[in-house]
Amino acid sequence: MNLRIHPVSFLLVAFLSGCQPAGETRFQGYVEGEPVLVAAQQSGQLTSLMVRRGDAIKTGMPLFSQDQATEVANVSQAKAQLAQTQAQLRNLATGKRPPEIAAIAAQLRDAEAKRKLSAEQLDRQQVLVAKGFVSAESIDRARTQLARDQASVSQMQAQLATAHLPGRADERAGARALVSASQAALEQSAIRLDQKSQRSPVTGLVQDIYYRVGEWAAPGQPVVSILPAENIKVRFFVPETRLGELRAGQTVGIHCDGCDAPVPAVVRFISASAEYTPPVLYSEKNRHRLVYLVEAWPQPKDAARLHPGQPVSVSLDVSRQ
Template identity: 50%
Template structure:
């Protein structure tokens, strides 16, 4: 009986449709692998990564909210883009030129060196003011200085600092 059972299994294996069935199943396996590779590629296209390490400055959308295609979800602030904006009176303006070094001090942090990269060409007024020769001391000029990117990460947006010339 065992010999007859094995003989019948061999007969079934030799049937003409058997090799075609095996080829069809091999093709199905290959198609499933190709579909998996396509799904992996699609997932990798949807996963975005920041080009550099940065501080998440603002979150525009939360989990569960609808976001239009191509819209930003967060705003990043790389250390190289951190700058300190401060205002100086007209009398101190002559000593501040782009490229000059200044020292930044803040509560609870070590002094940070920074380089001035912008000095406004137009004055602003500290309100309330009526422009006259008597109120010239109320004129202020915007100055921007950037610390080195490695040290800029120690500062936080909106943090008050004291700026001293070097």
């Protein structure tokens, strides 16, 4: 957004430039600034404003902040969710807990003891059957019990081996994905929190402040206007008869009231559209009233001597200043 002078002043400058004789060495113009508008990135109530109009600030200095209660809570929630998903991933990577493994090992020892007892019982039944003290049916029952106990031992051995294994590959991959999603959510919450406090992106002067502490600022709404020295330029008007003396990159001299020496500036823009100072009719006789807008930019160190809206005069021949 450009800082513009009053339309009446603009017409006065154009009138003066359009009425200058063809041999005039200076042309009338004015200083204009292109401020940087620092806007709120999130909606919220302004809780602090660290600058005032006219302050000289540097890049990175704090400008204003908004209410952050919701964003702080979101960051805390995201941290808790990340911790939860990381714990789940660690759990899948280490297998069962030591007490659970110890319980399975105890069950295995019990199953082995029962299998040993069943084996001994089978041996005794075989001796008794051979002597005719018991029927052969008792051997079948002993063998069946031994088979059951052996199966229990095998089952508990398998459970103990499984307890030492980490989770399945698909489960671990899913847990890692949840950790990545939680990290991204935390980063997003942290960004939103950071956006509630704005710092100056440039070095310059505070031109205006559009909101005050306690007011509600919507996203994209400018809160502070800053004018960097490199965004100060001079706009002046050159008659059609002198236009051929100008080119982009040419150095001109800026003269202002109170300036002890001309301020050098480089021409960056020459308008392709002509303007007439009203009321003027198009004719060969009035061609000297046909003017073109030209913009010249001083060095930042020299721009501090100029102020937006200030009337100036411009000389094309720097060597004759």
